[in-house]
Amino acid sequence: MTTTDQHHDNRPPAGGGPREVPAEARSRRSMVALAAVESGRLLRHPAVLAATALSVWLLWRWGKGTVPVLHYADIATQFPLAPLAGGALLATNLAVLRPHRDGAVDLYGATRLSLARRTLAHLLSVLPLAALGVVLVAADLAWLAGVPGGVGTPRVAEAATGPALIVLGGCLGVALGRCWRSVAVAPLVLVVLAVGSLTLADLYVGGHDQRSWVWLGTLLRPVTIDPPPAALLGRPATWHLVYLLGAAVLLGALAVWRSQAQARARRRAQAVTGAVVVAALAVTTGAAVVQTRPTSPALAARRLAAASNPAAHQDCQRRGPAVYCVYPGFEPQIALWEPTVRAVLAGVPPAAAARAAPVTVAQRIGWPRLFEEEGEEGEEASVAGDQGRAGDRLVAPVGTAWGRDGQALATSQARLASNVAARVIGRPDRLPKPDGERPKPSPGTAVEMAAPGDGCGARAVVALWLAARASPHAAAGLRQAVTEDRFPSFAFANDVDLDDTWWGVREGRFALALLERPSDQVTPVLWRNWDLLTSPATTLEQLGELLGVQPPPGPASTPDSFGPTC
Amino acid sequence: MPWLRRQLRLVPPLLVPTARAVGWSAPLAGFASSLGLLALAVRPGLELPAGRLDLWLRLAMTAGALGCAFVLDDPSEPTTEGVAGSLLLRRALRVALLLPATAVWWVAVVWRVRAVHPGLPLPVAALTLEAAALLAVTLALAAAGSRLAPERRGGVVAAPALLALTSAAFLLPAQLTLYAQPGSAAWDGAHRRWALLLGLAVVAFAAASRDPAHRRLTSWLRGIARWPARGRAAMAEAGSSGSPDAPGRVERSVG
Numbered sequence: 001m002t003t004t005d006q007h008h009d010n011r012p013p014a015g016g017g018p019r020e021v022p023a024e025a026r027s028r029r030s031m032v033a034l035a036a037v038e039s040g041r042l043l044r045h046p047a048v049l050a051a052t053a054l055s056v057w058l059l060w061r062w063g064k065g066t067v068p069v070l071h072y073a074d075i076a077t078q079f080p081l082a083p084l085a086g087g088a089l090l091a092t093n094l095a096v097l098r099p100h101r102d103g104a105v106d107l108y109g110a111t112r113l114s115l116a117r118r119t120l121a122h123l124l125s126v127l128p129l130a131a132l133g134v135v136l137v138a139a140d141l142a143w144l145a146g147v148p149g150g151v152g153t154p155r156v157a158e159a160a161t162g163p164a165l166i167v168l169g170g171c172l173g174v175a176l177g178r179c180w181r182s183v184a185v186a187p188l189v190l191v192v193l194a195v196g197s198l199t200l201a202d203l204y205v206g207g208h209d210q211r212s213w214v215w216l217g218t219l220l221r222p223v224t225i226d227p228p229p230a231a232l233l234g235r236p237a238t239w240h241l242v243y244l245l246g247a248a249v250l251l252g253a254l255a256v257w258r259s260q261a262q263a264r265a266r267r268r269a270q271a272v273t274g275a276v277v278v279a280a281l282a283v284t285t286g287a288a289v290v291q292t293r294p295t296s297p298a299l300a301a302r303r304l305a306a307a308s309n310p311a312a313h314q315d316c317q318r319r320g321p322a323v324y325c326v327y328p329g330f331e332p333q334i335a336l337w338e339p340t341v342r343a344v345l346a347g348v349p350p351a352a353a354a355r356a357a358p359v360t361v362a363q364r365i366g367w368p369r370l371f372e373e374e375g376e377e378g379e380e381a382s383v384a385g386d387q388g389r390a391g392d393r394l395v396a397p398v399g400t401a402w403g404r405d406g407q408a409l410a411t412s413q414a415r416l417a418s419n420v421a422a423r424v425i426g427r428p429d430r431l432p433k434p435d436g437e438r439p440k441p442s443p444g445t446a447v448e449m450a451a452p453g454d455g456c457g458a459r460a461v462v463a464l465w466l467a468a469r470a471s472p473h474a475a476a477g478l479r480q481a482v483t484e485d486r487f488p489s490f491a492f493a494n495d496v497d498l499d500d501t502w503w504g505v506r507e508g509r510f511a512l513a514l515l516e517r518p519s520d521q522v523t524p525v526l527w528r529n530w531d532l533l534t535s536p537a538t539t540l541e542q543l544g545e546l547l548g549v550q551p552p553p554g555p556a557s558t559p560d561s562f563g564p565t566c
Numbered sequence: 567m568p569w570l571r572r573q574l575r576l577v578p579p580l581l582v583p584t585a586r587a588v589g590w591s592a593p594l595a596g597f598a599s600s601l602g603l604l605a606l607a608v609r610p611g612l613e614l615p616a617g618r619l620d621l622w623l624r625l626a627m628t629a630g631a632l633g634c635a636f637v638l639d640d641p642s643e644p645t646t647e648g649v650a651g652s653l654l655l656r657r658a659l660r661v662a663l664l665l666p667a668t669a670v671w672w673v674a675v676v677w678r679v680r681a682v683h684p685g686l687p688l689p690v691a692a693l694t695l696e697a698a699a700l701l702a703v704t705l706a707l708a709a710a711g712s713r714l715a716p717e718r719r720g721g722v723v724a725a726p727a728l729l730a731l732t733s734a735a736f737l738l739p740a741q742l743t744l745y746a747q748p749g750s751a752a753w754d755g756a757h758r759r760w761a762l763l764l765g766l767a768v769v770a771f772a773a774a775s776r777d778p779a780h781r782r783l784t785s786w787l788r789g790i791a792r793w794p795a796r797g798r799a800a801m802a803e804a805g806s807s808g809s810p811d812a813p814g815r816v817e818r819s820v821g
């Protein structure tokens with residue numbers, strides 16, 4: 001413990017100065033100058049530079065995956081800024097502890113600034129870093145807004161959460177430095193905070209233990225992979241932002257209060273800081289209470305209505321051979337789907353295409369998993385939603401997240417193409433189970449939806465072949481699903497909907513084998529035998545005989561087999 | 567090897583003073599926080615998706631290793647450079663003293679996972695190799711960082727560097743991945759890389775812990791690196807000799 005003779009804020013500086021400037025103003029000016037110097041050092045700190053590079057890369061990587069839905073993309077800016085918040089924590093902590101490391105504490109006592117003012121300068125030095133976070137988020141959202149097919153509007157509270165995390169990290173680093181002289185504390189606290197927040201987020205997203213208190217963590221990802229309409233999100237983003245900023249002010253005020261106590265500052269100054277601590281604590285606690293309230297019954301009812309009868313909440317429009325139903329605001333995505341739908345229907349005999357027309361393509365969000373995560377009531381709602389939809393005409397589901405690049409694009413195209421093909425070759429209407437019961441979904445992953453027969457037999461091979469020849473990306477999606485799946489059946493969606501089809505892996509392998517052959521050898525045979533090959537009774541062996549291809553062997557059955565089997 | 571015999575004879579008298587000089591709070595806090603986080607994430611009745619358990623194990627490893635980044639911090643190093651025990655011996659003693667606590671921590675980590683998920687196959691040997699390599703990398707970073715940090719507190723450099731390296735390792739492409747999933751095709755390759763990393767880290771630790779008198783090559787390189795800076799300083803000194811300090815210089819020294 002080093003004791004220093006700290007100057008009070010109103011004490012004249014040791015070296016003198018312009019007499020006409022009051023001591024308080026000189027002190028404040030020095031504090032701002034110190035904050036400017038410290039912010040420059042903070043921005044050039046290796047930890048911050050590395051974190052900035054990582055944040056930029058994460059923003060770019062996450063942004064290029066799917067066609068942006070801006071009221072989801074704003075949430076996706078939060079995690080990429082977390083490294084910058086971690087860098088701010090480490091760098092401000094090292095900056096506060098610099099005099100202790102360099103043995104310069106006594107020298108600092110000779111300057112005109114009190115310890116509390118120096119602490120305040122360190123706190124202010126975080127603001128330019130937070131401004132850098134704002135610039136990164138704004139640039140990311142501006143880039144995404146320009147992408148063709150992008151929909152939605154970003155919300156300020158979600159977009160400001162990343163920069164607020166940086167402020168929180170910086171204030172925490174300063175507070176830790178004022179409370180403990182050890183440089184080991186900040187990295188350990190950072191790891192505990194990061195892993196703790198990830199654990200809470202994992203509990204939330206995994207759906208195993210969803211409770212509203214997980215919002216007490218710093219980061220929370222959205223639940224469904226496909227973005228729901230903004231009105232159904234129900235994230236307490238504003239209160240979470242207030243919670244983070246309140247915690248930052250609380251930590252900053254505690255650091256200043258600790259500095260004042262160490263330097264034996266005037267009681268009045270300490271009382272003011274104490275009042276700020278109390279006010280910040282009250283705001284943080286209030287925001288914590290509000291943000292951890294369970295989902296409101298009104299929102300739950302709106303979600304249930306959207307799940308049980310999505311058609312009532314969507315706008316439909318006919319374009320060529322298909323009808324596209326989207327949630328309001330998602331209309332620009334239709335243009336992205338059209339080429340795939342047309343390509344699938346181009347491979348079907350004209351008479352069969354005319355019979356199946358119009359194919360209905362409709363957006364689905366993966367509500368069953370969301371309901372499952374909300375406990376027993378949610379499960380009832382899921383079943384109710386399923387029963388509510390029974391009897392509707394089957395649609396070809398497509399997610400609200402449409403891939404732009406790589407694996408996401410391959411999966412999106414394969415899902416849409418295979419579902420359109422399934423509607424063309426399959427039954428026109430849903431066949432509800434007589435007792436109205438559904439197979440219980442496996443927790444946390446996908447949900448078994450369609451009857452197993454849909455994706456089995458010769459007609460499934462035809463459907464998958466039609467889907468895979470629609471585009472190279474769809475073929476890549478099928479190849480990936482067939483080669484990587486360890487189970488006897490697969491579906492292309494991340495959040496499988498009731499209308500999604502489960503395909504047999506053997507059927508997928510057969511379709512890939514057909515894809516290797518020239519199209520002009522396969523198409524005439526399929527068109528000539530269309531009715532036979534799209535009959536549920538036709539087997540793979542019969543299809544093989546017709547095409548002169550040996551059907552591939554089926555996958556070995558495993559005890560943990562998941563999904564329906566053929 | 568008379569030099570080695572002389573060094574080994576110094577071990578018994580150095581043990582107790584070294585144990586008293588080591589800052590135990592950081593590594594023990596690291597181990598405790600690692601176990602606490604694992605207890606939060608891996609709980610009975612909480613089903614984990616595939617691969618998530620390995621993620622938590624690896625995060626627990628990182629938290630444990632982070633505390634060890636500060637075990638070589640020794641402000642007295644410049645003073646003790648002239649004594650008979652070499653720097654490598656003194657640092658190796660610190661590491662050796664930490665080993666029992668590290669072993670207890672790792673056994674507790676494995677026991678927790680085994681107790682909560684008894685049916686899950688856990689490749690203990692391979693995961694132990696990962697933990698050992700991560701600890702070795704941390705210690706090598708701390709040894710190298712002590713030359714950069716004031717008062718030879720290498721942990722200041724090693725801890726952020728470890729966090730950066732671990733984050734980067736999670737983002738490596740599939741061909742170079744270190745954090746492979748058990749049973750995946752990349753598992754064996756990843757563990758060959760972990761073994762290589764362990765070997766490299768041990769060599770780097772030994773090289774960074776050589777006594778200053780033996781660092782001829784590095785000091786020569788450092789001399790070259792400092793030459794332009796020295797030239798600039800000399801010019802600045804010549805230019806400002808006799809002139810009063812600029813006010814800006816005083817302001818800058820405040821930070």
